[in-house]
Amino acid sequence: MSGPTKVAQSAWAVIKRLWPEARFMGIMGDAKHQARESDHNSGRALDVGGPRDVMVDVAKAFEGHNYVKYIIFEHWIWHRPWQRTAAGYVRGGPRWDRYVKDDHFDHVHISFHRAAADKEITTS
């Protein structure tokens, strides 16, 4: 297990600068996360709390970036789901889908791609 990645740490620095009311809710997983597969365990996920309008703005600011793997907020997930085509499975989207597996009402979850672990985020 490694520590927080540069991409997650620098993303938090940008968020805190742009939305001072945002609340840091962790990069590394707690015991609950460590019991299952989670990008938190490898330091590639960031949880951001705070006022709801701030969480919405953060989710919107990070959707669409190619270094972002997925975002979960409330009962929605932004991702690039695998789609079956004549040529095989390809990444579709990106798009928001309903996601009711987990409650994410007190924070936005942002997962970053492994290939982007060392990326430094300087703007949203």
Ligand SMILES: [Zn+2]
């Ligand atoms: Zn999370």
